[in-house]
Amino acid sequence: MPDLQADTWMHYSRQILGTKAVYLQVSNYGREGMISKSQISFIKSLHQKKFRKEHRLFIVEGLKSVSEFINSKFEIDSIYHIADVMPKLGKLSHNIKLHLISPDELSKISSLSAPQQLLATIKIPNPEELKIELLEGNFVMALDGIQDPGNFGTIIRTADWFGINYIICSEDTVEAYNPKVVQASMGSLARVNIIYTDLKDLFVKTKFPVYGALLNGQSIYKTTFGQEGILLLGNEGKGISADLMKMITFPVTIPRFGSAESLNVAISASIFCSEIRRNC
Numbered sequence: 001m002p003d004l005q006a007d008t009w010m011h012y013s014r015q016i017l018g019t020k021a022v023y024l025q026v027s028n029y030g031r032e033g034m035i036s037k038s039q040i041s042f043i044k045s046l047h048q049k050k051f052r053k054e055h056r057l058f059i060v061e062g063l064k065s066v067s068e069f070i071n072s073k074f075e076i077d078s079i080y081h082i083a084d085v086m087p088k089l090g091k092l093s094h095n096i097k098l099h100l101i102s103p104d105e106l107s108k109i110s111s112l113s114a115p116q117q118l119l120a121t122i123k124i125p126n127p128e129e130l131k132i133e134l135l136e137g138n139f140v141m142a143l144d145g146i147q148d149p150g151n152f153g154t155i156i157r158t159a160d161w162f163g164i165n166y167i168i169c170s171e172d173t174v175e176a177y178n179p180k181v182v183q184a185s186m187g188s189l190a191r192v193n194i195i196y197t198d199l200k201d202l203f204v205k206t207k208f209p210v211y212g213a214l215l216n217g218q219s220i221y222k223t224t225f226g227q228e229g230i231l232l233l234g235n236e237g238k239g240i241s242a243d244l245m246k247m248i249t250f251p252v253t254i255p256r257f258g259s260a261e262s263l264n265v266a267i268s269a270s271i272f273c274s275e276i277r278r279n280c
Contacts, residue, residue, distance in 0.1 A: 035080065035101055035109075043080070043109040046121065049175055056124045058177035062116035063088055068187030074122050081118035082106055111179040124177060130168065130195050132206055137228050139276055140166040142199055142210075144244055145235035146173045146265065153184020154266035155233075160188035162273040168230075169196045170241075199232075200243055206230070209249040212240055213268055217251030220275045227280065231272055236265055 035043075045051040046059050057077055060066050067089060070076060078097040079089075086098070106115045141159055146152050152174050159167055174181060176194040185192075203210055209229040232248065234240035240248070254263060254271050263271075 035099055035105055040105070040108050043119070043121065047111050047179055049178070052124065052175075052177055057121045058124055058182065059111065059179050060120045060122055060182055061110060061112055061118070061179075062183075063118060065182070065185075065187040065190075066118055066120045068190040069120065069122055072190035074125065074190060077121040077123055079118060079120045080106065080109060085117045112183070128193060128195050130197055130202065135166060135206070135208065135228070138166070139164055139225070139228060140168060140230055141269065142202070142230050142232045143167060143169045143173050144199060144232060144240050145170055145238065146233070148236055148265075149174050149178045149180030150184045151236065151264065151266045152176070152178075153181040153186075153189075155269045156181070156185040156192050156194070157188040158266065158270045158273055159192050160185075162277050164192070164273065166193045166195065168199065168202060169194060170199050171196050200247065203230075203244070203247040210247060211250045211252050211272075212245070212248035213272060214240070214248075214251045214253055215262070217253040219255045220252050220272060221255065223250065223252050223275075223279075225276045225279045231269075231276065233265055233269055233272075 042055075043059070046055065046057055052058050060069050063085065066079065070089060070092065076093070076096045078099060079092075080099045080101050082101065082103050092098075103115070106117075106119065110116075110119055141155065141164055143152070143155070146155070146169070156167065156176075159165075169176075173196065176182075176189060182189055209226070210232055211223075211225065211229055212232045213234065229249075232240060232244065234244075252272075254268060
């Protein structure tokens, strides 16, 4: 155990991580905490894409979402947490850096208006190469220029619910590690594979039918989706780009029964996925 006389304004918290007891240095919350101003600035910089790209790190917040990433293929860099949260996370790798901080410090590094007990920095994996053979016998989603982070995160969560393991994005689709995307996915980003590529090139190379979500198309309730294919969803305002429109095999639509002008793309994704799975 550390020498508790070394610093009279610090105390220590004993944490059990797996079978190993470790002692985390904890600040009294009335004094300067465990993270410095430079650390706070660094974590806050990860709210911006250019710094996420530079440091190959992104932020996940909240007990549920962080737990999902701990139990995934992603590599956790650090966890910043307030008191009494760690036992809820279960066994952790000894490689994860742990920082016990005050609620005030958490609010300084969080991107949320109401911070959720802990924040983790997680390593961005190397871009995954698209292997066409992995898509065979499955349905995948393709996103053409989706811009709203909340929509993208909800689509990821929807894909996870319906067992769709791959989402293939055009290169102008919002970044998957945007904090708002991560938060809206509610941990599903830990399981769904996100790949950015040239969609036109992909459609040329594959034999899979492309089901394009359009306002004018065959009703999804009269469509036989089969066992494999690509569901193509377009930009919130502009829809599917002209280049990709020509490559759609089956134009399909969710029939309108009321007077609304359109459906939110994330809601549309949920309805399409439900109907695809109902037909499988």
